[in-house]
Amino acid sequence: MRLRLERRDRPLRGGQVRAFVVGVLIAFAVGAVLLVLSGHNPFEVYQKMLDSSFGSWRGLSTTLTQAVPLGLAGLAVAVAGSMGLWNIGAEGQIVAGAIGAAWVARLGPDLAGPLLIPLMLIAAVAAGGVYALGPALARSRLGVNEIITTLMLNEVAIRIVRYLQNGPWKDPTANNFPVTPELPAQAALPDLFERSNIGLLIAAAVILGFGVYTARSAWGYELRVAGSSADAARYAGISLKAKIFTVLVLSGAIAGLAGGIELTGSSSRLVEGVGGGYGYAGIIVAALALMRPSGVAAVAVAFGAVQVGGLAIQTTGVPASIANTLQALILFGALAAGVFGNYRVVRTAAAAPAGATA
Amino acid sequence: MKRTSRMLLILLAVLAMMAAACGSDDEAEAGGSEGTEAPGGTEAPSEGGEGASDAKAAFIMVAPIGDAGWNFMHNEGRLGAEEATGVETAYVDSIPEGSAEFDNAVQQFIDDGYNIIITTSFNYMDATEQFATDNPDVVFEHISGFKMNDTNFGNTFGRMYQPRYIAGMAAAAASETNRIGYVAAFAIPEVIRGINAFTLGAQAVNPDIEVEVVWTSTWFDPGVEGNAAQALIDNGADVLTMHQDSTATGEVATEAGATFIGYHSDMSAQVDAYLTAPVWDFTPRYTEILSSAAAGNFTPESFWGGIADGIVDIAIPDGSPVAAEMKEVRESIINGEFDVFEGEIIAQDGSAITDADGNLVVDLQDSFGNDIGAVGDALNDGILLGMSFFVEGVIGSAEG
DSSP, X not given: OEEEEEEOSSOOHXXXXXXXXXXXXXXXXXXXXXXXXXXXOHHHHHHXXXXXXXXXXXXXXXXXXXXXXXXXXXXXXXXXXXXXXXXXXHHHHHHHHHHHHXXXXXXXXXXXXXHHHHHHHHHHHHHHHHHHHHHHHHHHHHOOOHHHHHHHHHHHHHHHHHHHHHTTTOOTTSTTOSOOOOOOGGGSOOEEETTEETHHHHHHHHHHHHHHHHHHSHHHHHHHHHHHOHXXXXXXXXXXXXXXXXXXXXXXXXXXXXXXXXHHHHOSSOOGGGGTTHXXXXXXXXXXXXXXXXXXXXXXXXXXXXXXXXXXHHTTTOOXXXXXXXXXXXXXXXXXXXXXXXXXXXXXXXXXXXXXGO | OHHHHHHHHHHHHHXXXXXXXXXXXXXXXXXXXXXXXXXXXXXXXXXXXXXXXXXXXXXXXXXXOOSSSHHHHHHHHHHHHHHHHOOEEEEEXXXXXXXXXXXXXXXXXHHTTOOEEEEOSGGGHHHHHHHHHHOTTSEEXXXXXXXXXXXXXXXXXXXXXXXXXXXXXXXXXXXXXXXXXXXXXXXXXXXXXXXXXXXHHHHHHOTTOEEEEEEOSOSSOHHHHHHXXXXXXXXXXXXXXXXXXXXXXXXXXXXXXXXXXXOBSOOTTTOTTEEXXXXXXXXHHHHHHHHHHHTTOOOOOEEEEOGGGTSEEEOOOTTOTXXXXXXXXXXXXXXXXXXXXXXXXXXXXXXXXXXXXXBBSSOEEOTTSOEEEOTTOBOOHHXXXXXXXXXXXXXXXXXX
């Protein structure tokens, strides 16, 4: 007997919800075994995860703050993903956005905050978009695979920061350590509540706005048509080249905004690690949202909670390796659940030719 | 699409309800531990664990603690200090610099009642300063930076150049080609100071020794560092040392049949070619911070300790032909009779930096052109902290 996945004729209605809940529950169960084996009480650990991420205003605000870059990066990936494009370069575009914002702060260090911050964020959006220009042109004009180009540019962005902090932007007051100068104090995003700043509002507006727009507008519809069938799109008179170009640059610009908000919101100077891995996490967020911008916000908050909870349990003595495994298990459970909503497992006869089981 | 959002909303609602149910009693716990500072004015806790105080110390590290290197030594120091003071400690590692995650970790510790926070990577500095301002009842110590305040925020670093000098002696005695390779991270004063001290120590044993430097512009990149080490071997070095966080240089040395002088920690278990290493020991310093903070009499300072303070040291390899001399130098550094940068110092180009009395014969600037010393000045800490020149016998550029 062999098992194979067979696409369902239509996604299961209640089944998908069930699969999702079951997937996450299985992850928690496997995680519990892991915790017991490593000498921790799983109930205490899970309670700590929940408490730290949702159990208080401060916890909720931490989760939401974490969800901001996750959500924007997830949106960036999902916007491209909804027309079948893979932007693996959100990480580099986040860094590019942060560089753009830091550059404005260098040019106008004495500008008032209400003027400086919007300019920094606009520069971040522009820098993210510009950083995606190359892959966008190469993909739309020459058909160069955007996965490779966007991925490779991630490393380049980090090297640019390294160059800046060792060279032209080196801080003369940092005891000769290779770091960029501190940002002016008024470049910090104003606080909203507890640990959140107004970056949360900006991100929420962008993510929810895009969610509604892509779901309701003709533009969003064209995206999905182009994503599911290039031929159908051409037949409908949609200009694929222009669409691919616009969507990839837009995707980069959204990631750039994440970089701008990270820099003005939670960093005191531009450092190599400003991307924080959010660009890569954004791919998971987008995948969990089934590449639909409208699903990104909820997934980002849930993902943010898992990250905040995962960090919080480390402060109680759970090693980082176990905490990270737990996070991965939960994400894997959720991702796998998405598969079972669309596919079912069927048994095939042992005699079936190998080719049939692919 | 609607289905997706709905199922996530359901999940979130369930999570939120569970959180609300669990949240209440935990908050009560957290509330209880707030504001319970150790009573001030008690005598400094003796060694061996008082355990009566409410002090709890948390350590934030930038990379996994691993089994050698910078973060490993901080964890050793944490464990040592915990044993010596009885103060409960915890740590998180792999926390990136300049990220919200650092803020989350520190805030979580503070919310959990930790009242001593030690942050161990350079770029944690600004955020640590901000937390110190926002949390006057919590003691903060930042390692390897230079910021502090008057009440609850200090910084710590070590005079690694002292054991580096002694390491240079061992290296020179082990070299037959009179050429030592030095895989270095960044051309910053800390690293340049170490290279100069190492070279002066080597020349004290053998005046003909040359030390070739290759910059990697990395703190941890085994590939790049291994290539740099190989280049030094190819140029004739038969002893290698490094200022990095990986053991890549040691592995190349082993393969080439060369001798390896490590850094950070005893790497004899990891590297066959290992001879000795200038090492960190944060236990004494962390013990001091934990016990003073627990007793309520923490006083911030800019601590730059040497071998005498126990924060840096080097194991003297018994087999070395200069073991006796190394021991002697170590003793005279400890009792203050000898200073690594005393006496006449000649720059890489053969010009004099200081005269026989150790006073500058030229004006000195750091790499930004800021004046750090004028003719006649003694070679003080300010000059050491801005050191941007190589001494005679170093091959390579001090500009990176």
